[in-house]
Amino acid sequence: MSLLPPEPETAGQDAAYRVLARKYRPADFDGLIGQEAMVRTLANAIRENRIAHAFLLTGVRGVGKTTTARIIAKALNCTGPDGAGGPTVNPCGQCEACVAIAESRHVDVLEMDAASRTGVNDIRELLDGVRYAPASARFKIYIIDEVHMLSTAAFNALLKTLEEPPPHVKFVFATTEVRRLPVTVLSRCQRFDLRRVDIETLVAHLGRICEAEGVSPQSDALALIAQAAEGSVRDGLSLLDQAIVHGDGKVASAEVRAMLGLADRTLSFDLLEAVLGGEPGQALGLLRELYAAGADPAVAIGDLLDITHWLTRLKVLPDLANDGTIAELERTRGTELAGKLPMPVLARSWQMLLKGLDEVRRAPAALAAAEMVLVRLAYAANLPPPADILKQLGDGTATPAAPASAARQPAPAPAPRAGAPAPPRRTETPPPPVAEEPPPPEPDDYGDGPEPEAAPEAAPGPVPMPRDLRGVVALADLRREGLLASAIKHDIQIVRYEPGRITFRPTDTAAPDLANRLGRFLQEQTGQPWAVVVDMTAEAEPTLAEIDAAAKLAEQAELEAHPLVRAALETFPEATFGGVRDLASDDDSEDDAAADASRQTGEQGR
Numbered sequence: 171m172s173l174l175p176p177e178p179e180t181a182g183q184d185a186a187y188r189v190l191a192r193k194y195r196p197a198d199f200d201g202l203i204g205q206e207a208m209v210r211t212l213a214n215a216i217r218e219n220r221i222a223h224a225f226l227l228t229g230v231r232g233v234g235k236t237t238t239a240r241i242i243a244k245a246l247n248c249t250g251p252d253g254a255g256g257p258t259v260n261p262c263g264q265c266e267a268c269v270a271i272a273e274s275r276h277v278d279v280l281e282m283d284a285a286s287r288t289g290v291n292d293i294r295e296l297l298d299g300v301r302y303a304p305a306s307a308r309f310k311i312y313i314i315d316e317v318h319m320l321s322t323a324a325f326n327a328l329l330k331t332l333e334e335p336p337p338h339v340k341f342v343f344a345t346t347e348v349r350r351l352p353v354t355v356l357s358r359c360q361r362f363d364l365r366r367v368d369i370e371t372l373v374a375h376l377g378r379i380c381e382a383e384g385v386s387p388q389s390d391a392l393a394l395i396a397q398a399a400e401g402s403v404r405d406g407l408s409l410l411d412q413a414i415v416h417g418d419g420k421v422a423s424a425e426v427r428a429m430l431g432l433a434d435r436t437l438s439f440d441l442l443e444a445v446l447g448g449e450p451g452q453a454l455g456l457l458r459e460l461y462a463a464g465a466d467p468a469v470a471i472g473d474l475l476d477i478t479h480w481l482t483r484l485k486v487l488p489d490l491a492n493d494g495t496i497a498e499l500e501r502t503r504g505t506e507l508a509g510k511l512p513m514p515v516l517a518r519s520w521q522m523l524l525k526g527l528d529e530v531r532r533a534p535a536a537l538a539a540a541e542m543v544l545v546r547l548a549y550a551a552n553l554p555p556p557a558d559i560l561k562q563l564g565d566g567t568a569t570p571a572a573p574a575s576a577a578r579q580p581a582p583a584p585a586p587r588a589g590a591p592a593p594p595r596r597t598e599t600p601p602p603p604v605a606e607e608p609p610p611p612e613p614d615d616y617g618d619g620p621e622p623e624a625a626p627e628a629a630p631g632p633v634p635m636p637r638d639l640r641g642v643v644a645l646a647d648l649r650r651e652g653l654l655a656s657a658i659k660h661d662i663q664i665v666r667y668e669p670g671r672i673t674f675r676p677t678d679t680a681a682p683d684l685a686n687r688l689g690r691f692l693q694e695q696t697g698q699p700w701a702v703v704v705d706m707t708a709e710a711e712p713t714l715a716e717i718d719a720a721a722k723l724a725e726q727a728e729l730e731a732h733p734l735v736r737a738a739l740e741t742f743p744e745a746t747f748g749g750v751r752d753l754a755s756d757d758d759s760e761d762d763a764a765a766d767a768s769r770q771t772g773e774q775g776r
Contacts, residue, residue, distance in 0.1 A: 191407040194379055195237055197263050197272065198244070202234055203375050203403065204367035211362070213259040216245055221257070222360035224332055224341040226317075228348040229364030232402030235344035238364070239313045242342055243279045244268050247307040257308070267307055278307035285316045290323040297331050300339055309340050317343040318350040325352050332358045366401025369393065375403065376410050380421065385414055387421035390497045394426045434463060438473040439503045441544075445474070446511060446519060450548035454541055467540035468530045475523045477504075482516045484508040515551070518741070522547050525743070546740075553737045632697035635669040639714060642672075642688075645695060654691060657684055659718075663710035671701045675710040 196202050199209045215221055225242065227235040244261035251264050261268050270276035282296060296312065304310045314320075320328070332341060332355065343359060345351065367375075373392045380387045395413060399406035409430075410421070417425040427434060437460050444452040460470050484490055484504050491505045526543030533539035636642045639658065646655035661680035665673040676684060689702035712720075729735055739745060 189408065190379060190383075190411045191404045194382075194407065196234065196241065198241055198261055199259060202238065202241070204371050205234065205238070205364055208238070208362045208364060212242065212245075216257050216259050219257070221246065221340070223335050223339070224359040225343065226348070226351075226356065226359035226361040227342065227344045227364060228361065229346070230366060230400075230402060231346055232399075232404030232406075233364040233366065234403065235346075235364060236313070236315055238362075239315075239342040239344055240271055240279075242340075243276075243309075243311045243313065244271050246309045246311065246340065247271065247276075247278070249308075276307065278304040278310045279313065280311070281313045281315065283315050284319040288319050288321050288324060290321060290327050293320070293324040293327045297328070300331055300336060303338055308338075310338055311340045311342060313342045313344070315344045316346070317355075318345045318347045322352075325355060329354055329358070367403055367406075368401070369396045372396040372399060372401070372403065372406050376406055379407070379410065383414070385419060385421055388423050390423040390499075391421045391426040393497060394423065394430065395421075398430055428464060434460065434465070435473075435497075435499055436503075437463075438470070438477060439499070439507070441470070442474050442477050443507060445544050445548050446515065446551050448548055448551040450545045453544045453548055457537075457540060457544060461537055467536040468527060471523060471527045471530050471540055471543060475520065475527060477507075478516055478520050478523060480504055481508045481511060482513070482520070485511075485513055485516065518550065519547060522550065550740055553740065633695055635696050635698065636692075637669065639664055639667055639672075642692065643714065646691065649691075649695065651691065654687060657681065658688070659714045661713065662688075663713055665705050665708045665710045670698065671703070673703045673705050673708070675705055675708065677713065 199213060202209055225239075227238055229235055241261070244263075244267070245259060246257050247267040248258050248261040249255050249265045249267055250258070251262050253265065255262070255265075263269070263272070267276065271279050274281065280296065280299075282292070299310070302310075335341065341359075343355075348356075348361075373389070373396045376392045376395060377387065377389075380392075391413065392410075395406055395409045398409055413421045413426050413429060416429045424434075437456055441453055441456040441460070444456060457467070457470060461467060465473075480500060481504055485508050490496065491501050493501070523543070526540075526546070529543065530536050530539045633645065636645055639662065643655050643658050646652075646658065657680065661677045661684060663675045663677065665675055667673075672688070674685075681687075685702045685704050689700045692700040692702075711717075730739075
């Protein structure tokens with residue numbers, strides 16, 4: 171597509187400089203870029219004389235909404251060079267109507283900025299002339315820009331006229347926020363959505379303008395401007411105008427980057443390579459170099475996000491490496507890095523950088539936050555991919571640092587004090603004891619112990635004296651004294667323990683008769699007298715519950731420090747460590763439950 175001639179200048183403006191966005195504003199439909207669908211529809215409507223009474227043009231800023239509205243006004247009112255023409259797709263630009271509309275002075279083409287005139291009185295004033303025929307044009311055209319800014323009363327005043335306007339009246343609305351328009355207005359208009367202009371089309375358009383202006387730009391520089399414009403032609407032309415002035419008539423990549431405050435692309439690739447290579451020191455040095463060159467820390471992290479996205483696209487679509495519109499640096503370095511990095515690493519890097527970008531934007535010290543993001547990402551680069559971590563967590567595969575089974579087995583119980591018996595072990599239910607002379611149970615049997623149904627006929631005999639307080643708790647659990655066992659665990663702080671004598675300091679929540687209950691229970695179970703003494707002044711050990719809680723916290727900390735668990739928590743930042751479950755014990759519990767159910771079923775059958 172050839173570049174159309176610049177918009178004609180009015181008298182008195184020959185010596186004044188006009189910005190490129192105004193100088194190269196399209197004068198007809200052929201000059202609109204990136205809006206082929208809308209142009210084809212409007213052109214067909216004009217050729218076939220199927221022209222709607224109201225048009226609604228929507229889209230982001232700078233894509234040509236107001237320009238399109240003026241081109242529609244020209245196309246409908248053009249009379250041709252000889253003054254005998256009718257509505258046309260290609261307005262001549264020479265007749266009185268075309269020239270007056272281009273200079274915004276035509277009496278029958280009324281433009282209103284709804285952002286500054288939002289009230290109902292403004293609309294009433296505008297509509298006062300609807301019933302009158304055009305003064306000189308074929309149609310009286312009302313162009314309302316930023317129509318979404320009108321008040322509710324103004325919309326209501328417009329509705330009736332908008333639905334049934336006189337045949338000589340056309341409405342053209344432009345808005346960037348179509349969702350704010352009432353449905354009653356939308357239903358009365360023919361709507362056209364103007365698309366963002368893609369980077370390739372905008373780069374080509376900027377190149378033609380540079381050629382017309384006698385400027386020799388670098389293709390990389392135009393690509394940077396097009397990316398910064400985000401699909402807006404007006405923004406792109408404004409940035410190009412600024413770049414020409416900034417570079418003293420030259421448009422170079424380095425100058426454009428400095429103007430936009432962007433990070434150097436080569437350094438950004440080096441930075442990402444250092445981070446994903448697990449080199450935090452080198453990464454921090456490169457970040458400082460970018461910062462010294464004027465790059466904002468958030469822009470540097472955003473550039474890493476952009477490169478990560480580009481590498482991911484190269485992994486999915488390898489043919490992109492042959493795209494001539496992509497800069498040479500992007501293609502060569504991108505292809506090299508994409509071949510080294512697996513997709514899971516790129517996906518993990520994207521998530522961490524995306525979260526880090528938000529941290530950098532909200533942090534009081536952006537550079538420090540960016541450095542922490544890079545350090546976190548560099549250390550995560552040495553971790554296995556998330557899929558491998560999940561697999562190891564699932565099947566217990568060992569890692570070189572430590573066997574995975576270490577994270578699956580519970581930590582050993584804290585070592586008992588001197589003279590204390592071994593912790594109670596799980597035992598199977600023993601056979602019913604012989605009634606004539608029941609053997610005394612072993613001290614280790616104070617743990618889970620035999621079920622009470624095992625010997626309902628014989629009363630339990632005296633047992634050996636427990637050798638420590640845990641033995642007393644085990645004995646209380648064995649005899650189904652749950653309340654007493656709980657009180658011993660939570661309310662007794664041992665001062666001194668020896669078989670036959672207990673000296674302790676009770677907690678604030680201890681029952682007043684705890685010492686009497688404990689002494690009576692021990693005498694009944696062992697057949698020997700016990701002295702249970704309360705001492706409120708002596709130093710005492712923590713309660714068994716406090717000791718167990720401290721041991722559990724230590725075990726939790728030890729397990730959370732395991733490399734495999736750390737890797738899982740860093741991979742899934744929102745996850746929490748809930749502990750370790752012994753699968754073997756769970757299987758035993760399920761077997762015991764099944765056996766109990768089978769035994770109960772058999773008893774019911776008998």
